[in-house]
Amino acid sequence: MLRTGGPQDGGEEEEEEEEEDCPELVPIVVQQQQTEEEEGKPDPCAKIPVTIITGYLGAGKTTLLNYILTEQHNKRIAVILNEFGEGSALEKSLAVSQGGELFEEWLELRNGCLCCSVKDNGLKAIENLMQKKGKFDYILLETTGLADPGAVASMFWVDAELGSDIYLDGIVSVVDSKYGLKHLMEEKADGLINEAVRQVALADIVIINKTDLVAEEELIKIRTLIRVDLSNVLDLHSFDNLSGISLQKKLQHVQTTQPHLDKSIVTVTFEVLGSATEENLNIFIQNLLWEKIVKNKADSTMEVIRLKGLVSIKDKPHQVIVQGVHELYDLEETPVRWEDDTERTNRLVLIGRNLDKEILKHLFIDTVTKKKESS
Ligand SMILES: Nc1nc2c(ncn2[C@@H]2O[C@H](COP(=O)(O)OP(=O)(O)OP(=O)(O)O)[C@@H](O)[C@H]2O)c(=O)[nH]1
Numbered sequence: 001m002l003r004t005g006g007p008q009d010g011g012e013e014e015e016e017e018e019e020e021d022c023p024e025l026v027p028i029v030v031q032q033q034q035t036e037e038e039e040g041k042p043d044p045c046a047k048i049p050v051t052i053i054t055g056y057l058g059a060g061k062t063t064l065l066n067y068i069l070t071e072q073h074n075k076r077i078a079v080i081l082n083e084f085g086e087g088s089a090l091e092k093s094l095a096v097s098q099g100g101e102l103f104e105e106w107l108e109l110r111n112g113c114l115c116c117s118v119k120d121n122g123l124k125a126i127e128n129l130m131q132k133k134g135k136f137d138y139i140l141l142e143t144t145g146l147a148d149p150g151a152v153a154s155m156f157w158v159d160a161e162l163g164s165d166i167y168l169d170g171i172v173s174v175v176d177s178k179y180g181l182k183h184l185m186e187e188k189a190d191g192l193i194n195e196a197v198r199q200v201a202l203a204d205i206v207i208i209n210k211t212d213l214v215a216e217e218e219l220i221k222i223r224t225l226i227r228v229d230l231s232n233v234l235d236l237h238s239f240d241n242l243s244g245i246s247l248q249k250k251l252q253h254v255q256t257t258q259p260h261l262d263k264s265i266v267t268v269t270f271e272v273l274g275s276a277t278e279e280n281l282n283i284f285i286q287n288l289l290w291e292k293i294v295k296n297k298a299d300s301t302m303e304v305i306r307l308k309g310l311v312s313i314k315d316k317p318h319q320v321i322v323q324g325v326h327e328l329y330d331l332e333e334t335p336v337r338w339e340d341d342t343e344r345t346n347r348l349v350l351i352g353r354n355l356d357k358e359i360l361k362h363l364f365i366d367t368v369t370k371k372k373e374s375s
C-alpha cells in the first residue's frame with residue numbers, strides 16, 4: 001500500500017545507510033573489519049560466532065537478516081528466530097524468505113544456509129544447532145522486538161565458561177528512523193525498562209533504518225538521541241573489545257539496574273477461514289491503524305505497534321503478506337500459491353496495547369468476511 005518492493009529493496013537501503021551513517025554513529029567499524037578478516041581464514045576448529053540482531057518491533061531486523069542471507073553466498077549461516085510464542089506458527093512462515101520464497105523450520109536454503117526458527121528461548125535451539133555444527137559457520141540470532149538483548153546475550157557468556165563452541169561476536173541493533181524516536185523517548189511506568197533504549201544501549205553497532213521515510217532533520221534528531229543513549233547509559237565503548245569480561249560487566253550493570261519488562265504490550269493472533277476483498281481488508285486495517293476507532297471492552301483504544309499477517313485476497317491466486325508498523329502498512333503478494341480454495345485462510349498477528357482477541361477476530365469477520373459475501 002504505502003510502500004512497494006520486497007525485502008531485498010529494504011536490505012539494499014540498509015546497507016547504504018550502514019555505510020553512510022554508521023561510522024558517525026558508533027566507533028565500531030574497526031572491530032567489524034577485524035571480525036571480517038578473522039572470518040576470511042577458514043579454521044575447522046574455530047568457534048562459531050553468533051551475532052544478535054535486535055531492535056524494536058518492526059524496526060527491520062528480518063529485512064536485515066534476509067539481506068545478509070542473500071548476500072553471503074559463500075557462508076553457511078544458521079538463523080535462529082527468537083520469536084513470540086503465541087504467534088510462532090505464523091512468525092515462522094513469515095520470518096525468513098529468500099529469493100521471494102518462504103522457508104519454514106529446518107530447511108536447507110539454496111545457498112546453503114540453515115534456517116532454524118524457535119519459539120522458545122534460544123538455548124535449546126543453540127544446543128540443537130551445535131549438533132549440526134559441521135553444517136554452518138555462522139549463527140544469526142534475531143530477537144523479538146520486545147527482547148532484552150542482555151538476557152539473550154548473557155546465555156553466551158554463561159555458556160562460554162562451560163567451554164562452549166559458540167561465542168558472541170556482537171549485538172547489532174536496528175532502529176526505525178520513523179518511529180525510533182517515539183520508542184526511545186517513551187516514558188515507562190515506574191520501574192519498567194524501555195526496551196528500545198536497552199537495545200540501543202547494548203548494541204555494538206546501530207543501524208538506522210528506513211531513512212527513506214523521514215526528512216533529514218528527523219534523522220539528525222534520532223542520530224543525536226542514539227549517541228546520547230550510547231554514551232550516557234553505560235559507558236559502553238570505554239571497555240568495549242567484545243571480550244567476555246567486558247560484555248559481562250555491561251550485562252551485570254544493566255540487569256541490576258533495570259529488572260522489569262513491560263507487560264502492557266500483548267500479542268494477539270487469530271485465524272479466519274476464507275478470502276477477503278482487498279477493499280474490506282484495507283477498511284479493517286485502517287480503522288485500526290489510522291482511524292483508531294477500535295476499542296476494547298474497557299473502552300480503551302487498541303494501539304497496534306506491529307501487525308503481520310498472511311491473508312487470502314479474493315481472486316488473487318497467491319498468498320498475500322500484510323506488514324504493519326504503527327500506522328504504516330502494506331500488502332505484498334508472495335510467490336506462494338494457494339493450492340486449492342479449501343485451504344484459503346487469513347492469519348493475523350497483532351502486537352500492541354489494549355488488544356482484545358475476540359473483538360478483533362469478530363471485527364475481522366464482520367468487516368472482511370461478511371461484507372465480502374454481500375458484495
Ligand atoms: N520504507 C521502508 N520500509 C522498510 C525498510 N526496511 C524494512 N521495512 C519494512 O518494515 C516492516 C518491518 O520490517 P521487518 O524486517 O519485518 O521488521 P522486524 O524488526 O523483523 O519486525 P519484528 O520481528 O516484527 O519486530 C516491513 O514492512 C518492511 O518491509 C526500509 O528501509 N524502508
Ligand SMILES: [Zn+2]
Nearest residue numbers: 061062063142
Ligand atoms: Zn522480524
